[in-house]
Amino acid sequence: MATVAQEPDVEVQEVSAEEGREIVDQAARRYLNMTGEEFIAAWNGGKFDDDPDRPEVMRVAMLLPFAR
């Protein structure tokens, strides 16, 4: 008889504001070679407005609520 996995679903971690900023910073460095602060300034300044759906940009932009 097959055994059906009963493991719980994914582990969820509620992050602190500081951890949230670290997530944004690490993603900006990984995908765009800039700091999180540099990304936020560039984003707010419209530097990515020519193509905000670029994969590297979206990967960081979608994390921005973590950095408030």
Add this chain to the structure above:
Amino acid sequence: MLSCVTNAVLQVESYRPSDAVLAATLNRGVGVPLGLSNPLRLGVRLHYRVVRDVNGWWRAQTAAYHFELTDETETEILAYHWHPEGRSPVTWPHLHLGQAIGQLSRVATRAHLPTGFIALEDLIELAITEFGVAPRRLDWEAVLRRTRPAPEQP
């Protein structure tokens, strides 16, 4: 439902009811490998609101998403986007075809191909049934069926 394909941790801003849009991401925003024998990676970044549904239960309502499948170098194969607010003028759910699919024109890779609302369950099922990802649990179909949001409840 993510346990169907990964044991990576999901980071969330908060569980508490709030009018603000909150963020969640898998593996601190970095694509997670989907098995040892498959080069596919899954990227999950989404926005949500904690709302009370008609039955009085609190639940996370999706407000925007960026779901992507990439190769092992994190070059995009495909990505489902929905960002109704923000800097992009494209506010409807759409699909991007990525460079890892193969030779595509610049027009094709930048095109926003319209879709309906895509639940994360849809992408997980796609990864398993079409991209050869081995599910991590035998009851994956039942799990996806149970957790998939109703069409009127993103």
